Amino acid sequence: MAILENIMQDYSVGHVAIIPDGNRRWAKERSLFPWLGHKEGITAYEKVIDRALELNIFCVSFWGMSVDNIKKRPAAEVEFLLKAFSKALLDALENPRLKENDVRISIVGEWRSLFPKKLVETGERLIKETKDRKKHVMNLMLCYDGKTEMTRAFEAAVASDKPFTSPKEYLWTRDLPPVDLVIRTGGDSHLSAGFMMWDTADAQLYFTEKLWPDFTPDDFEGAIKDFKSRERRFGA
Numbered sequence: 001m002a003i004l005e006n007i008m009q010d011y012s013v014g015h016v017a018i019i020p021d022g023n024r025r026w027a028k029e030r031s032l033f034p035w036l037g038h039k040e041g042i043t044a045y046e047k048v049i050d051r052a053l054e055l056n057i058f059c060v061s062f063w064g065m066s067v068d069n070i071k072k073r074p075a076a077e078v079e080f081l082l083k084a085f086s087k088a089l090l091d092a093l094e095n096p097r098l099k100e101n102d103v104r105i106s107i108v109g110e111w112r113s114l115f116p117k118k119l120v121e122t123g124e125r126l127i128k129e130t131k132d133r134k135k136h137v138m139n140l141m142l143c144y145d146g147k148t149e150m151t152r153a154f155e156a157a158v159a160s161d162k163p164f165t166s167p168k169e170y171l172w173t174r175d176l177p178p179v180d181l182v183i184r185t186g187g188d189s190h191l192s193a194g195f196m197m198w199d200t201a202d203a204q205l206y207f208t209e210k211l212w213p214d215f216t217p218d219d220f221e222g223a224i225k226d227f228k229s230r231e232r233r234f235g236a
Helices: 002-008 023-029 034-054 067-072 075-094 096-100 117-130 146-159 217-229
Strands: 013-019 057-065 103-108 136-142 181-184 204-207
Touching (some): 023 034, 057 075, 204 217
Parallel strands (some): 013 057, 181 204
């Protein structure tokens, strides 16, 4: 981690995590099917990632789907989401901007056990083909639940024969720096499902009323400027 902390000095912000709330409400306000809100949400995500690269942010973690989303949402909505994720991952494989900016793709969560086999294979391929990239990280959180992540970390620690130092070394996000800023859209001023509970321990929080599909790259840059204007005292 010391090496990672030294690398962070070269970036404007180390780690931004996004909870993109409001896709379904955006669609409902327009009398559209819920999945059309998700479609617009993916477009918003792609634009925000481009701006994050322009702003020289090392890592962006994006919560794309919780376990409850895949288990409790209507079948037609889940089917669309899985197809949309499949297309997005395939597009990322061919995206020249991600390659030019040396972006590594990380995918965390229980997606391997809950996604269809073909989609899992696409995700594994994306991870493999970008694993040696080092300048930026795009961390996708799919079938993710923070409480499950922490539970799995302690289970792994108990099963390990190494001396225990910190849960961090057993987390799905073990190779990522602590979160500096959490952005949540959609007007609800809270976290959910133990979202990255260890990594966000010292994070600043930014809430906006805007629904995620309406959240623009300029809105994202505004959140970053707001964050950089704050004084972080870390208990001092």
